[in-house]
Amino acid sequence: MDLLSQADRSTTTPPDGTQAESTPADTELARLRAQVALLEAERAALWWETNHDELTGLANRRHLNTVGPGLLGRTGQCAAVVLDLNGFKPINDRYGHAVGDEVLRTVAARLSRCVGDDLAVRLSGDEFAAILTGSPQAGPGPQWSAAVDAIAAAITEPMAIDGSRLTVTASIGVATADGAPTTIAELIRRADLAMYRAKANRYCSYVVWS
DSSP states (O other), X not given: OXXXXXXXXXXXXXXXXXXXXOOHHHHHHHHHHHHHHHHHHHHHHHHHHHHBOTTTOOBOHHHHHHHHHHHHTSSSOEEEEEEEEESHHHHHHHHOHHHXXXXXXXXXXXXHHHHTTSXXXXXXXXXXXXXXXXXXXXXXXXXXXXXXXXXXXXXXSOEEETTEEEOOXXXXXXXXXXXXXXXXXXXHHXXXXXXXXXXXXXXXXXXXXX
16 A cells, blocks of 8 residues: 555646646556455455355354454443244245245344344354343343343244245343353353253243353
């Protein structure tokens, strides 16, 4: 980029204000600028593809593992949420993969809306996750509970897809850091175990790992 700046200074408008004719240096500078812009765009696209789920646009597990430690390092509460959809497979089998994909995109959008600035992740298939962070200035009590309730309610809302009214629910597991040393992988593992407990009890909206 320093070379481009030097080239800019060498091709400025003459002192008399007249427009200088294009020179080979100008042409080469324009070519270099276009090449740099293309490389930057390709790098940004590659980063996005590497760190996000292609179908839903949510962060993927790789991105979760990359940014997770930084989220755990923040002050305040931190909770991992893992959710698995109930009723998705029958929809996928009956209506086809195109409709199933739209269900997953709808769930992803609702999850992203509920977590706001926190991290929403598609782990695999119909399994999703979120990392919820809290403010150190907040009062006592779980700061994540309202967000988890909102996620459960949002996912249960019916979806109008391809002329059909479809509904899925979610089994949700929650694991909190509680200030004790841990890792994102361990927190997700605990939330995953809690999620299976919730799935075993169809009347639970979510289960907290303990």
